[in-house]
Structures are given as C-alpha cells and as structure tokens.
Amino acid sequence: MAEYNKPIPIPQPESDRYWEGTRREELWLRKCNDCDEAYFYPRDICPKCFSRNTDWIHASGNGSLYTFAIVHRPPHPGFVSDAPYITAIVELEEGPRVPANIVGVEPEPENLSIDMPLKVVYEKITDEITLPKFTPA
Amino acid sequence: MPVMSKLKDLSGAAEIVGVAESDQIGKLPDKSALQLHAEAAHNALEDAGIPMSEVDGYLTAGYSTYDVAEYLGIQPHFTDATIVGGASFVIHIAHAMAAIQAGYCEVALITHGQSGRSDRARAAANRGLPSQQYEAPFGILGPPVSYSMAARRYMHEYGEDRTRQALSEIAVSTRKWANMNPVAYMKDEPMTFEDYHNSRWISWPFHLFDCCLVTDAGAAIVITTPERAKSARKGGVKVVGVGEGHDHSMISQMEDLTLPFGRFTGPQALEMAGITHSDLDLTMIYDSFTYTVLVTLESLGFCKPGEGPDFVADQRTAPGGEFPLNTSGGGLSYTHPGMYGIFTVVEAIRQLRGEAGERQIDDCNLAMAHGTGGNLSSTGTVILARD
Numbered sequence A: 001m002a003e004y005n006k007p008i009p010i011p012q013p014e015s016d017r018y019w020e021g022t023r024r025e026e027l028w029l030r031k032c033n034d035c036d037e038a039y040f041y042p043r044d045i046c047p048k049c050f051s052r053n054t055d056w057i058h059a060s061g062n063g064s065l066y067t068f069a070i071v072h073r074p075p076h077p078g079f080v081s082d083a084p085y086i087t088a089i090v091e092l093e094e095g096p097r098v099p100a101n102i103v104g105v106e107p108e109p110e111n112l113s114i115d116m117p118l119k120v121v122y123e124k125i126t127d128e129i130t131l132p133k134f135t136p137a
Numbered sequence B: 001m002p003v004m005s006k007l008k009d010l011s012g013a014a015e016i017v018g019v020a021e022s023d024q025i026g027k028l029p030d031k032s033a034l035q036l037h038a039e040a041a042h043n044a045l046e047d048a049g050i051p052m053s054e055v056d057g058y059l060t061a062g063y064s065t066y067d068v069a070e071y072l073g074i075q076p077h078f079t080d081a082t083i084v085g086g087a088s089f090v091i092h093i094a095h096a097m098a099a100i101q102a103g104y105c106e107v108a109l110i111t112h113g114q115s116g117r118s119d120r121a122r123a124a125a126n127r128g129l130p131s132q133q134y135e136a137p138f139g140i141l142g143p144p145v146s147y148s149m150a151a152r153r154y155m156h157e158y159g160e161d162r163t164r165q166a167l168s169e170i171a172v173s174t175r176k177w178a179n180m181n182p183v184a185y186m187k188d189e190p191m192t193f194e195d196y197h198n199s200r201w202i203s204w205p206f207h208l209f210d211c212c213l214v215t216d217a218g219a220a221i222v223i224t225t226p227e228r229a230k231s232a233r234k235g236g237v238k239v240v241g242v243g244e245g246h247d248h249s250m251i252s253q254m255e256d257l258t259l260p261f262g263r264f265t266g267p268q269a270l271e272m273a274g275i276t277h278s279d280l281d282l283t284m285i286y287d288s289f290t291y292t293v294l295v296t297l298e299s300l301g302f303c304k305p306g307e308g309p310d311f312v313a314d315q316r317t318a319p320g321g322e323f324p325l326n327t328s329g330g331g332l333s334y335t336h337p338g339m340y341g342i343f344t345v346v347e348a349i350r351q352l353r354g355e356a357g358e359r360q361i362d363d364c365n366l367a368m369a370h371g372t373g374g375n376l377s378s379t380g381t382v383i384l385a386r387d
Helices: A016-023 B004-010 B035-049 B065-072 B088-102 B132-133 B144-158 B160-178 B193-198 B262-273 B290-300 B332-335 B339-352
Strands: A027-032 A054-059 A064-072 A087-094 A096-103 A117-124 A130-134 B015-021 B057-060 B077-078 B106-113 B201-202 B214-222 B236-245 B282-285 B366-373 B376-387
Touching: A016 A027, A016 A130, A016 B132, A054 B057, A064 B144, A087 B144, A087 B236, A096 A130, B004 B088, B004 B262, B015 B339, B035 B065, B035 B106, B035 B214, B065 B077, B065 B106, B065 B332, B077 B088, B088 B106, B088 B214, B088 B236, B088 B339, B088 B366, B088 B376, B144 B160, B144 B201, B160 B193, B160 B332, B201 B290, B214 B339, B236 B262, B236 B339, B262 B290, B262 B366, B262 B376, B282 B290, B282 B339, B290 B366, B290 B376, B339 B366, B339 B376
Parallel strands: B057 B077, B057 B106, B282 B366
Antiparallel strands: A027 A054, A064 A087, A064 A117, A064 B201, A087 A096, A117 A130, B015 B214, B015 B236, B106 B214, B236 B376, B366 B376
C-alpha cells in the first residue's frame, strides 16, 4: 500500500475526545444542555447560545446527504489516485451537518441523490486517527 | 446591528481618487507578489496625482501591513490588515472611509498583490484550524470543492437544468466582456455555449469554465477626503454605501448554501446610499465561480432566491444586454490572482470615469462593487457614485 499522504487531522484539546471516539468507531457530538442543540464541530462553549453547559453525546451515525460534489481535479497531491472522489456534507439525524466522503458508490452523479439515507463507516488512517466516512444506508 | 443614521453620516465622507493594476497582469514568473503590490501602488498614486509622501493610511490583506508598508516605504498612522479572503479589499474601502472621517488619516492606500500562478513560496495552511481537522482530510480543500457542493444544493432546491443553463449564461457573457478588455487573460479566446458544456469537469457540477482563472496580478486604490479629491488628477468618485461581514468559515458550517452574507451587505449599502437596485448603472460581483454570481445576485436582492436563472437568461448580462455585469471580464476571464475583490472596484471606477474603452457602458453614474471571500464566507459591498 502506498504511503498515506493526505492531510491528517491534528487533534486539539477540545477535539481529543472526538478523535478518540472515531478510533473506537464511535461518532461523538457536542450537545448544549441549555438550548438543547447538538452541534459540530466539537468545542466546549455552545456556538448557538454561548452556554458553557454542554455535554458529549454518542451519535447514531445515521444521516442523509445534504449536498455533494465529485472532485475530478484533486486539490492536493494526496488525492490524485482517488480522483474522481465524492465529497459531501452529511446531515446527521441529531441535527448537525458534517463534512465527509461518500464511499462504496461509483462517483457518478446519477448514483447520488440529495436526502438519500447514509450511515457512517470508519477508515483507519494512522494509529491515532480514524476518519468517519459515509456510505448508502 | 449597524446604525443606519450613523452610516448615512459616513456616506460620501471619502472619495476614490486613484485605481490601477500592476504594470502587467496574467502570468508573471519574474515578479514577486510584493513587487506587484509596489507597481500597483505606484500606478494608483500616479493615477491620483498624489505623491507617496502624502499617504498616511495603509491597508492590505494576506500580509501584515507592516511587511508590505516597509517594502513600499510607508510609515502609516492608520493601519488595517483585515483578511477575510477576496472580500477584504472591498471592506478596506469602508474602513478607510471611516478612518478618514474619524481623522486617523487623510490619504489611504489599499494594495493587493498575489502570484497565484507563479508564486515560489506558497503559504502553508494553518494546521490548527478546524478546517484542517474536519474538511481537509476528506479532500474538501480549496474553493472549487466547497463552491461546487453549494451549487449542487442550489440545483436541488431550484432545478438542475435551469441552474446549469444559468451557469453557462454567466460563463459566456463574462467571456464576451473579457474579449473587449485589452488586458484580460482571455482577451483573444471567445467562448461558445458548446465550449462551456464541453469543458472538462473540475469538481462536478463545475466544469472548467465555471471556475475563475489563476493568474498573477496586483491592484491598488487611493482614497482620500472630498476636499483633497478636488485637486486630484482625475477628481474623485464618492463612496456612498458600504457593508461588510461574514457568517461562517468552512463550507460545512454555512447554514444556507444558497444565501450568502450579501443578504445583509447589499441592502445595507443601498440604503446607506439612499438608492435602490434599479438606480445602479453597473454591477461588479466577485465571480470566483459562475455559481458565486448566480447566488450573489439573489442574496443582494436583484431578484428573489431561485429567480437568478431567469435574471441572467438570454445573455442579459452580456455586452449590449439590459444588465451590465462584470464588464472587465471578471475573475472568470480577465484576471484572478487569488483574492480578486479589489479588481471589482478598479473596473467600477474606470466605468464611472468613462475610461473603459470599447466596453464602456453609457451614462455610468452609480456602480456597485461586491466582494466575496473564503467559502462563500465573507462579503463586502460598496456603492460608488460619480461626483
């Protein structure tokens, strides 16, 4: 297998638990106890109401396709052998939208429809980092 | 929220007296980005008939102002390096005007220079940012990917075929303007609808011809008090309306992918200027992509959400059309070094002065220039009025 040369996330203090979660093949979100909204990306203070009264929740990993693109001209050398590949914004059933790739589908527009149901799958890229991706449910 | 009564006091408090590009624009491997700043500054001050020694305010984006000011030999008493992508330089006009009105400075210089095509020292991304953790690992990197995902959502909401037709109309009409601009990168390259549809995919739904150019270029603007403008070489063009802001950074965090922040900055700038859309003679909209134009026309209120395809139909925005748009040839066909916003203003000033040659539009008295930065993240709007 060729060396992995795509950008690799560097967890920050507020996101360590998120990346520890994906490593266990679990998707964790933050949720505000005051405004009751789940949100992405992880940070301690709620971006909707600025409350500090927030928790982590274990998300189901189910969502739907909010939008997508099929990238033919890779914006980074690490994606050359993947192109064309599918990028997407996925709306999780808990509410937040997350960026991701859609995998397990040939990258043709007719194979993808907005609102199609998706489920999370995991791709381990290093000992520390596992990426959450999505595939048709 | 912005206080309209105070903004109305600010309206007309400063005038643009000089605009210029760098000596050449296009593909310039023998010039650094800083040299493009310097050439544009030199040319804009010459256009204004104002010596560098009078410049006491300095604004740029992408560098610290002290780095470029040192290179230029300026020691400013007002300094602003607001950096919100390609909208920055449009926003700088508003900041310069506020600073001039408040007494911080009398002659402000805004410069831009980028070697988007030829730079030997590309900046490394900041790896601590959320985008590096959550978007880049998936290849959601750079504007073509993020804007094409926004465009796909628009197609879902308002119809794929009519959206595609609108994107092609914008690409073709903008190229027609570029064919009339002697310094446009695509001056001698006509584009047919067939050419558009046959151009290769970059990031579906974007063809190559949905995407802006990648060039080397600089530009600069000189802005001063109405009093000082009187003795400027070509007089002044008043800044009568402004608006700025942003509502996200990453594309995945944009609440409505079909409604960027121009929904605030456009109406604010028009109200501050005391005019309506139909009063404008020229509209310059940052065209990073064909989709950016479509969705920006709607957000600024030229038409309702979803009506953009009807608004741009039948080459309405082309030379000779009812709605002159991006008469320089835009980022799509004239030049796009990375943060193109300043060039919307350069062309607006030339049109208002009657300096646009073959592409000059009749009776150009009021123009809007609108910049967009990031991933449809930030916008800056200015309304310019011939004195």
